[in-house]
Amino acid sequence: MESPSLSRVLIANRGEIAVRLIRAVREAGLEAVAVHPADDRDSLHVRRADAAVPLPGEGVAAYLDAAAIACAARQSGCGAVHPGYGFLSENADFAQLCADAGLVFIGPTPETLRVMGDKAQARAFAAAHKVAVLPGTSGPTTLEEARAFAEKHGAVMVKALSGGGGRGMLEVTDLNDLAEAFERCRSEARAAFGNDALYVERLALRPRHIEVQVIGDGRAVQHLGERDCSIQRRHQKLIEVAPSPSLNDKLRQRIAGAALQLAKALNYRSLGTFEFLVDGDEFFFMEANPRLQVEHTVTEGVTGVDLVAAQLRIAAGASLADIGLSEPPRPRGFAVQARVNLETLDADGLPRPSAGTIRGFALPFGPGVRVDTCGYSGYRVNPRYDSLIAKVIGHGDDFATAARRCATALAEFEIGGLATNLDLAHAIVTDSDFTSGPLDTSYIATHLNRLLAHRRPALASADAQAELIQKEVQPIVPAGALGVFAPMSGVLVSLAVAPGDTVQAGATVAVLEAMKMEHLIRAPQAMRIDAVPAQAGAMVDQGYLLACGTPIQGADEATGAAMVNQQAEDWSAEVAEIERRHQLAHAMGGPGKVARQRGDGKLTARERIEAMADAGSFREIGALAGFASYDGSGQATQVLPANFVAGTARLNGRKIALGVDDFTGRGGSGDAAIHAKQIYLEHYARQMRLPMVRLLDGQSGGGSVKMARDAGYTYIPVNPGWDAVVDNLSLVPVAAAALGPTVGLGAARFVMSHLGVLVEGLGQVFTAGPPVVLGGTGEKLTKEELGGADVHRNNGTAERIVP
Numbered sequence: 001m002e003s004p005s006l007s008r009v010l011i012a013n014r015g016e017i018a019v020r021l022i023r024a025v026r027e028a029g030l031e032a033v034a035v036h037p038a039d040d041r042d043s044l045h046v047r048r049a050d051a052a053v054p055l056p057g058e059g060v061a062a063y064l065d066a067a068a069i070a071c072a073a074r075q076s077g078c079g080a081v082h083p084g085y086g087f088l089s090e091n092a093d094f095a096q097l098c099a100d101a102g103l104v105f106i107g108p109t110p111e112t113l114r115v116m117g118d119k120a121q122a123r124a125f126a127a128a129h130k131v132a133v134l135p136g137t138s139g140p141t142t143l144e145e146a147r148a149f150a151e152k153h154g155a156v157m158v159k160a161l162s163g164g165g166g167r168g169m170l171e172v173t174d175l176n177d178l179a180e181a182f183e184r185c186r187s188e189a190r191a192a193f194g195n196d197a198l199y200v201e202r203l204a205l206r207p208r209h210i211e212v213q214v215i216g217d218g219r220a221v222q223h224l225g226e227r228d229c230s231i232q233r234r235h236q237k238l239i240e241v242a243p244s245p246s247l248n249d250k251l252r253q254r255i256a257g258a259a260l261q262l263a264k265a266l267n268y269r270s271l272g273t274f275e276f277l278v279d280g281d282e283f284f285f286m287e288a289n290p291r292l293q294v295e296h297t298v299t300e301g302v303t304g305v306d307l308v309a310a311q312l313r314i315a316a317g318a319s320l321a322d323i324g325l326s327e328p329p330r331p332r333g334f335a336v337q338a339r340v341n342l343e344t345l346d347a348d349g350l351p352r353p354s355a356g357t358i359r360g361f362a363l364p365f366g367p368g369v370r371v372d373t374c375g376y377s378g379y380r381v382n383p384r385y386d387s388l389i390a391k392v393i394g395h396g397d398d399f400a401t402a403a404r405r406c407a408t409a410l411a412e413f414e415i416g417g418l419a420t421n422l423d424l425a426h427a428i429v430t431d432s433d434f435t436s437g438p439l440d441t442s443y444i445a446t447h448l449n450r451l452l453a454h455r456r457p458a459l460a461s462a463d464a465q466a467e468l469i470q471k472e473v474q475p476i477v478p479a480g481a482l483g484v485f486a487p488m489s490g491v492l493v494s495l496a497v498a499p500g501d502t503v504q505a506g507a508t509v510a511v512l513e514a515m516k517m518e519h520l521i522r523a524p525q526a527m528r529i530d531a532v533p534a535q536a537g538a539m540v541d542q543g544y545l546l547a548c549g550t551p552i553q554g555a556d557e558a559t560g561a562a563m564v565n566q567q568a569e570d571w572s573a574e575v576a577e578i579e580r581r582h583q584l585a586h587a588m589g590g591p592g593k594v595a596r597q598r599g600d601g602k603l604t605a606r607e608r609i610e611a612m613a614d615a616g617s618f619r620e621i622g623a624l625a626g627f628a629s630y631d632g633s634g635q636a637t638q639v640l641p642a643n644f645v646a647g648t649a650r651l652n653g654r655k656i657a658l659g660v661d662d663f664t665g666r667g668g669s670g671d672a673a674i675h676a677k678q679i680y681l682e683h684y685a686r687q688m689r690l691p692m693v694r695l696l697d698g699q700s701g702g703g704s705v706k707m708a709r710d711a712g713y714t715y716i717p718v719n720p721g722w723d724a725v726v727d728n729l730s731l732v733p734v735a736a737a738a739l740g741p742t743v744g745l746g747a748a749r750f751v752m753s754h755l756g757v758l759v760e761g762l763g764q765v766f767t768a769g770p771p772v773v774l775g776g777t778g779e780k781l782t783k784e785e786l787g788g789a790d791v792h793r794n795n796g797t798a799e800r801i802v803p
Helices: 015-027 044-048 066-075 092-100 110-116 119-128 143-153 175-193 249-265 296-303 307-315 399-412 422-429 432-436 448-452 459-473 572-587 591-599 605-612 672-688 705-711 723-728 745-751 770-777 783-787
Strands: 008-011 031-036 051-054 080-082 156-160 169-172 198-202 208-217 221-233 236-242 269-279 282-289 334-341 343-345 351-353 360-362 369-373 388-396 414-416 482-485 490-495 508-514 517-522 527-531 545-551 619-621 626-630 636-641 644-651 654-661 692-698 734-743 755-759 764-766 800-802
Touching: 008 015, 008 066, 015 031, 015 044, 015 307, 015 369, 015 388, 031 044, 031 066, 066 080, 066 092, 080 307, 092 110, 110 119, 110 269, 119 198, 119 249, 119 282, 143 156, 143 175, 143 198, 156 175, 169 175, 175 198, 208 249, 208 282, 208 307, 221 249, 221 296, 236 296, 236 422, 249 269, 249 282, 269 307, 296 307, 296 334, 296 369, 296 388, 334 399, 334 422, 369 399, 388 399, 399 422, 399 432, 422 432, 422 448, 490 545, 508 545, 572 626, 572 636, 605 644, 605 654, 605 692, 619 672, 644 672, 654 672, 672 692, 672 723, 692 745, 734 745, 734 783, 745 764, 764 783, 770 783
Parallel strands: 008 031, 008 080, 031 051, 654 692, 692 734, 734 755, 734 764, 755 800
Antiparallel strands: 156 169, 156 198, 208 221, 208 269, 221 236, 236 334, 269 282, 334 388, 343 351, 360 414, 369 388, 482 545, 490 508, 508 517, 527 545, 619 644, 626 636, 644 654
């Protein structure tokens, strides 16, 4: 090597790419150091490295901790850091941090990353150098700016400014879906790249996705041909081909020339990929990925160039001439890569990741076959990370041969115990439409049903092996005992039972985390717990035995205690009272106040539920809760229904928690009962991970002017469980609509949502109403003047104002 400073390299990544990098580092005669949080310590890259350094935290966030990774590099004696792809690979601040710490960042310069790592800046850079781009916004874009752009240009693509890999990226063809897409992209980009900034560009409906691999030494640049990445599922590449079998030579040269033009303008150093959308004979710069790509393998296959080895040498000071790349290498045949993910696609094309333990792992082999993987038999796959487990590459003298070799390898690949996309990948590379081409990015969506029905010829044996091994390792439920099983693969967050406990039917036995959500596992019936084979903190497979015990025959469902014979009691009075309270709840504030509500142009709470929820889907919670008046002996003399209707419903098929204010009851004023009901619903939404929808109309904090005048006091809540409202912002989607005067704590619930909709003319948002303002300041203001649409149009309180 050209420099002794690279004698030890820290690999700031995980999964198959970390294994690939470790191999290249060791082949270069250097030492490789891995990093990992505690929940990733069993990954293959940790085993393959010469040393491994634990990181604080867990999950993706640990690999985004720039300071911890730089510290790990220094403490382990590394002189360089290779970021791989994803995580911090395009983070200019991390590259600068490495430079400041005296570490060689194996990638482009921080200056290049600041331009190309920011997708909007990269587009502006391309346009300034006369390379065509699709119309789009520049820089971090707000929802309102995105909406204005979409109103002018039609369908748009919402994209993360940082990162790639299809994350933080959604098509929007209906303007009404923009807000939801914007929030989903923002959340996904924040989790994947640590940066939630977005931009939008005009959507190209059926383009081909062509990218050019470049390499530079800071003085000269060279291209190594193109890759066709048009086969994608929801903008994440699935099959890649090098070179593109559908480009004519003239168009190929024009695209490569545009990529070199941009690389030269940057004085590019290290590896990079310039991506283009191709529509007929036109092409548009889309983005640049200033890093090693997942699909670098197909370029290696047709050029014979080890791209990671080239990266290492350039980082050590070598020139392109030193590594034999003064001229572009002539491609040798074709290479086809299939990404093997631990997931399946549903009928709508949505991925369903799988997690658990790999029970069997047999790699394919043969002429022209390469497999990059991080899997092994017995590896417990963590659901917190990406589902990519392997890449299968077939190489041949022509495209058809490369596709057949890839297909054969996919058919021979056996992964036992977990669901994979092997069938889907095999379906694609054996499809006549794929081999005859050309194809565009809509291929999978267009042919989804046919592709999902396909099965590999070797699948049955793999399933049988997985079933056999699963039976061998599954704990046995004793005869006559009752088992509680994991309904899906995931991390066992906690166990609520121990041997000897008696639990009622429906009691929580365990909490399981899967797909970033917590699921309560309940006892199917009353039972005495005899054994708990599972351990909290462990990852468990679907169907794994969590606990087992002896059923308690004749147990009371409410308590789990054995029932005793009791003399029949007369409950008719209680039943009648329950029915009366149900009738009161549905009557709301009574005929007069209901008529007044409608006279103001507003629906009642229950009419709003009927209008919003899917027909027949609303299930009410706490219908009997109400305001009570008591006599001197403490007996309730009158009960009015609570002016807050709570429950679950389905909205376009998706289950939600729905809380609706009833203005016909005491003008929406609150008290301890109503706040307890609200807080219960917020907690329920949190525990069940349901989207929270609030329809607001009234709901002060309970400070009733009338009560203060008549009784000399009023109810003032002291932090009535608002932690639940705040917590939900980080756990579930929260939407709120101001459908009337939304006051005090109602206003707080409005602003503490991801999407707040204010209905112009009907809804207002303020902390104190006109009577309170008049009494406190002497000002006579209307509700509209205090908090109507004109007040909130530009202050950020409401995300959307509707007529």
